Amino acid sequence: MTTTLIPLSGIEGVNFNTTYTAYNQAAAISATNSPDNPGPPFTVGTVSKATGNGEFVFVLAGSAISLGDCCLITPATQSAAAITTTLATGAEGEQVGFAQVAIASGAYGWLQRSGACSNISVAAGCASDTILYTTATAGVLDDAVTTGIINGVVITTLTTPAAAVPGTLNQPVVAIV
Numbered sequence: 815m816t817t818t819l820i821p822l823s824g825i826e827g828v829n830f831n832t833t834y835t836a837y838n839q840a841a842a843i844s845a846t847n848s849p850d851n852p853g854p855p856f857t858v859g860t861v862s863k864a865t866g867n868g869e870f871v872f873v874l875a876g877s878a879i880s881l882g883d884c885c886l887i888t889p890a891t892q893s894a895a896a897i898t899t900t901l902a903t904g905a906e907g908e909q910v911g912f913a914q915v916a917i918a919s920g921a922y923g924w925l926q927r928s929g930a931c932s933n934i935s936v937a938a939g940c941a942s943d944t945i946l947y948t949t950a951t952a953g954v955l956d957d958a959v960t961t962g963i964i965n966g967v968v969i970t971t972l973t974t975p976a977a978a979v980p981g982t983l984n985q986p987v988v989a990i991v
Contacts, residue, residue, distance in 0.1 A: 827855055828862050830870050831915050833923040854922040858892035861927075868929030869985075871909075875917040882935035882978030883913045883953025884964060885925055886988065894925060896953030897988075902962030905988045910964055912983065913953075928985055933978035940973045948988075963989040 834854040860872040871887065873894040879885055885894040886901055887909045894917075895901065897910060911925025914933055937949060937956035946955040946969070948962030954976065955964055966986030971979040 825856070825860065825862055828924075830862075830864065830924045830926070833915060833917050833921045835918070835921045856922075858922065862924070864929060866929045869927045870924040871911055871927055872922065873911070873917075873925055875919055875921050875923065877952075878919045879913045879917040879923075880935070880953055881913060881916050882933035884910050884935065884948075884955050884967075884986075885913060885953065886910055887925065897948055897962070897964075898950055898952050899948040899960045899962045900950075902948045902988045902990070906990045908988050910986045910988060926983060928983045931981050931983045934967065934969055934981045934983075935978050936969055936973050936976065938973060938976045940969065942969050942972050959991070961991050963991060965989045 856872045858872055858874050862870050864870060873887060873892050876893040876895040879896055883896040886897040886905055887894050889908060911927045912931055912934055914926055915923060917923035935954045937954055941957045944957045946964050946967050947958060947960045948964065949956050964986050966984040967981060969979050969981035973979055
């Protein structure tokens with residue numbers, strides 16, 4: 815399920831469900847790699863407000879990102895990668911965002927940082943309305959205690975199988991236990 819939040823930022827062409835690739839002159843020309851498709855129309859780090867108190871940030875995917883993944887946003891480059899407990903180590907206070915569409919490695923897309931969120935990846939059996947922690951599985955959070963807490967995220971549904979569930983985001987960041 816993709817997010818239905820509507821951009822409010824006044825930035826023309828914002829679509830939170832679209833990803834972009836950059837033109838690669840060394841690669842074969844195709845529908846997605848051509849001089850007519852030069853790359854992303856926004857600068858990484860661009861922030862766009864949305865309905866429902868939503869906020870998104872435009873990032874470069876440093877690795878493949880799946881729908882619902884919790885992603886660490888590297889401040890210097892505004893690149894993102896699906897977070898793990900190992901990746902969270904040493905990243906205290908850094909921002910995270912949640913992918914509302916899959917983003918291929920090396921492509922650009924939007925990560926949600928606040929508001930009602932349709933897709934937050936959590937492990938099987940993760941309880942709602944509790945503290946969420948990083949896991950060894952990239953992009954997936956759980957209520958099982960580890961050293962990496964993600965502050966500012968609340969899920970509203972108990973999960974039976976691992977899934978992307980709805981919740982609320984309030985400028986989430988990494989905290990270390």
